Amino acid sequence: MYGVSKITSEQNILLTTFPGAQYSAQSLAEHLEVFARAGIVVDMICQSAPRGTAVDFSFTTSYDNFTRVMQALPAAAKAHPPLVSGGYSKINLFGEEMVTSCGVAARALSALAQAGIEIVLITTSDLDISLLIRQQDEDTALQVLQAAFSLA
Known part of the structure; x- marks a missing residue:
């Protein structure tokens, strides 16, 4: 055991990653609030160790949310374009x-x-x-x- x-x-899990996001709790909260307002339940939130003022952070959600994720991305995208992948x-x-x-x-x-x-x-x-x-x-x-x- x-x-x-x-x-x-x-x-059927969808992965969304924000490379080079601003390293601050406020910035991460703002990213996630976009998806919360869109009614998207996120899971497996993961943040890299900071590199200066930047971090990479990712979350997963059901692939059933693909359309809503894509619609929410423009409001969440800040410094670098997000990466979205399924499968x-x-x-x-x-x-x-x-x-x-x-x-x-x-x-x-x-x-x-x-x-x-x-x-x-x-x-x-x-x-x-x-x-x-x-x-x-x-x-x-x-x-x-x-x-x-x-x-x-």
């Missing part, structure tokens, strides 16, 4: 024991690497790890992760 008790997946799946590793388990992420990433699966985005909390991967890799990813965490 190694801290993970459940693995789930979700298909992803989100894999969730969950376990209450993750809080006290060492090496959960290392085990997951190693299993995926050995299967040749690239990770596009990672977010974590105390109880889960969310991994964004290419949708065509979903079945293999689920198999190798279930084996790696003795859930198969």
Whole structure:
């Protein structure tokens, strides 16, 4: 089990990235408020470490929101044009024991690497790890992760 008790997946995920966004909580809030006003539920919000006054930040949403995302982008685009891409799946590793388990992420990433699966985005909390991967890799990813965490 190694801290993970459940693995789930979700298909048809859309990734939106803002490269070179202004490094400030206000700027990030303004970006996200545009999508909130458009009624778009965002998930997997991820920010890079700052580079001077800039950061890259991304979020995911269901591909069902594609049209609304595209309509909202002009209001959210600031310094650099955003990047939008689809064809992803989100894999969730969950376990209450993750809080006290060492090496959960290392085990997951190693299993995926050995299967040749690239990770596009990672977010974590105390109880889960969310991994964004290419949708065509979903079945293999689920198999190798279930084996790696003795859930198969």
